[in-house]
Amino acid sequence: MNKIKLLIVCLMVTAVASAQEFMATVTVDYQQVQGSNNxxxxxLEKSLRDFINTTKWTEGRYKIHEKIEANFLVIxxxxxxxxxxxxLQxxxxxxxYNSTYYTPVLNFVDANFDFEYTEFEELIFNPRKFSGKNLTDVIAYYVYFALGMDSDTFQKEGGTPYFNIARQITTNANGSRYTGWGEIDGNKSRATLINNVMKSDNSTLxxxxxxxxxVGLDGMSDNExxxxNTIGNALLTLSxxxxxxxALFYPLDIFFMAKKDEISKIFSGGMMSSVDIAGVKEVLTALSPTNSQLWNNLKK
Structure with a gap:
């Protein structure tokens, strides 16, 4: 009987562990802050890590190998x-697919992450209401943004349900005293970003x-x-x-911040493609001129 009880408990624990969507690391860098109570x-670091990794963010069930690997750096x-x-980075x-390689999807910084926090307080997110403290709201926004971006890499516009929740979070934050939420805060604000992601103009990206x-990276092991060619032709659509x-379309900046080095590596050697590499260089240089040195070195 005891063995049966133990088995049931283990199965319950396994089910809970496999239900959540994230396998995230959280780092709180406080080197710039003077004080004795570190x-x-x-x-805060542990609370945020538990908040991200143990909250059930979606209705789906994620196996261990399906969990999204993410890093949240609070400076x-x-x-x-x-x-x-x-x-917040x-x-x-x-x-x-069929490799040991991980491809970066997101890598960017939100410079407007002010919040309130009292040690040991429970971190709770309500998708229908702004917390008033900005901590869980910003984190949840980027959790759903990451879910949306990840889903878009597996299914055409598969991230739409998660982007919709992220947009609702920005609506909840309307009128709050915290900057970084409203479109008035610039092209990198959370509302502007999510609205641009959801615009029909962004369907190409x-x-x-x-x-x-x-289609591209997941097929690399079968036919490089x-x-x-698939990746190169996809990049050409950015024309x-x-x-x-x-020029200030932030979703494009986010793409290049995450993918610039990988694009350079893909088109730096290996099997020769038939892609219009001159066209790819032209498009990438026009849209991301700060990385022109990388683009100049691309080859078939």
Whole structure:
């Protein structure tokens, strides 16, 4: 009987462990803050890690190998009592089929991450209501943003349900005293970002995520030349953004921040492709001129 009870408990624990969506690391960097009570930052770090990894964010069930690997780096730049000024770096990656390689999906920084936190307080997220403290709201926004981006790499516009929740979080934050939420806060604000992601103008970029990852990278082990052609042709579709006023289109910046080094490596050697590499260079240089040195070195 005891063995049966133990087996049931183990199965329950396994079910819970496999239900959550994230396998995230959280780091709180407080080197810029002077003070004697550093324990609060260590407590915050653990609380955020548990919050991200144990909250059930979706209705789906994720197996261990399906969990999203992500890094959340909170860089605290100031503190006054229970109020903190900080930046947040968000990174995520996903495995490439039939390989040991992980491809980066997100790698960017939110410079407006001020929040309130009292040590040992329970971190709770309500998708229908702003917390008033900004901590769980910002983290949940980027959790759903990461879920959406990851899903877009596996299915055409598969991330739409998660992007919708992220947009609802920005609506909840309307009128709050925290900056970084509203469109008035600039092209990198959370509302502007999620609205641009959901615009019909962004369907080209969202389709690129699917072609680049699911059709391209995931097919690399079967046929490298075909995969490189797929990736190169997907990059050529970005010419759409040369025709309009997309100089401040942040979703494009996010793509290049995550993928620039990988694109360079894909087109630096290996099997030769038949892609129009001159066209790829032209498009990438026009849209991301700060990385022109990388683009100049691309080859078939």
């Amino acid at each position: 324990q609060v930052f260590q407590t 605290v730049t100031g503190r006054s009592g229970s109020t903190y000024q900080a930046r 968000v990174q995520s990656r996903r495995p490439v 969202r389709n690129l995520y699917y072609q680049y990852h699911r 030349t075909k995969a490189k 759409f953004y040369q025709k309009g006023n997309y």
